[in-house]
Amino acid sequence: MTNLLIVDDDAVLRRTLMRVLSRHHTQVFTAVDSASAMDLCEQHVIQRALVDLKLGEESGLVLTTDLLNHNRDIEIVVMTGYASIATAINAIKLGAVNYLTKPVSAEDILNAFVETKPQSDISSRAMSPKRLEWEHIQRVLQEHNGNISQTAKALNMHRRTLQRKLKKKPVQD
Numbered sequence: 001m002t003n004l005l006i007v008d009d010d011a012v013l014r015r016t017l018m019r020v021l022s023r024h025h026t027q028v029f030t031a032v033d034s035a036s037a038m039d040l041c042e043q044h045v046i047q048r049a050l051v052d053l054k055l056g057e058e059s060g061l062v063l064t065t066d067l068l069n070h071n072r073d074i075e076i077v078v079m080t081g082y083a084s085i086a087t088a089i090n091a092i093k094l095g096a097v098n099y100l101t102k103p104v105s106a107e108d109i110l111n112a113f114v115e116t117k118p119q120s121d122i123s124s125r126a127m128s129p130k131r132l133e134w135e136h137i138q139r140v141l142q143e144h145n146g147n148i149s150q151t152a153k154a155l156n157m158h159r160r161t162l163q164r165k166l167k168k169k170p171v172q173d
Contacts, residue, residue: 001025001026001027002025002026002027002047002048003026003027003029003044003045003046003047003048004021004026004027004028004029004046004047004048004049004050005028005029005030005031005037005040005041005046005048005049005050006018006021006028006029006030006031006049006050007030007031007032007033007034007037007049007050007051007052007055007060007063008030008032008050008051008052008055008079009032009033009052009054009055009056010052011032014030014032015030017030017050017106017109018030020106021106021109021110023106024106024110026048029044029046032055033055033056033058034055034058034062034063034066037049037051037063037067038066038067038070041067041070041071045071046067046071046074047073047074047075048074048075048076048077048113049067049074049075049076049077050076050077050079050109051063051064051067051076051077051078051079051096052078052079052080053078053079053080053082053087053091054080054081054082059146060078060080061078061087061090061091061094064076064078064091064094064095064096065094065095068094068095075097075113076095076096076097077096077097077098077099077100077109077112077113078091078096078098078099078100079099079100079101079102079104079109080099080100080101080102081101081102083099083101084134084135084138084139085135085138085139086135086138086139086141086142087099087138087142090142097112097113098112098113100112133165134165137151137155137162137165137166140154140155141166148162148163148166
């Protein structure tokens with residue numbers, strides 16, 4: 001039986017995924033944040049982790065690094081409702097085996113651990129100008145380590161304008 005850790009700040013999604021994935025010969029543990037996830041890793045041998053990109057004010061990418069530092073053999077899939085090419089590349093570079101865009105099914109998750117190429121299709125289709133703008137903002141934000149002020153300055157944009165753009169979900173093509 002495989003031990004799977006689900007880390008997501010959405011309680012309903014966490015419970016649903018736990019119920020569904022536990023039917024697939026998997027022992028499922030859940031955590032709401034980085035601290036509780038690391039506590040579970042201290043108590044149990046976790047082989048796989050499904051980590052949300054945004055954990056409240058925390059970054060799932062930081063947790064990805066922490067999990068891999070704790071256990072080099074853990075397989076991590078990062079999932080997000082706010083997919084961008086920049087975060088997908090960053091997640092894979094940090095050691096995630098895959099990257100999923102919400103909504104996800106149990107099959108998507110299980111396949112993501114088997115198939116070690118990103119499941120997200122965000123780079124395989126032509127993007128609208130609004131989506132390209134959103135992707136560019138995400139890339140520059142990553143380059144400035146999430147610092148809104150520095151990113152706004154680099155984009156020659158007012159800080160509040162940037163914050164409004166970041167609160168919106170990415171434009172779907």
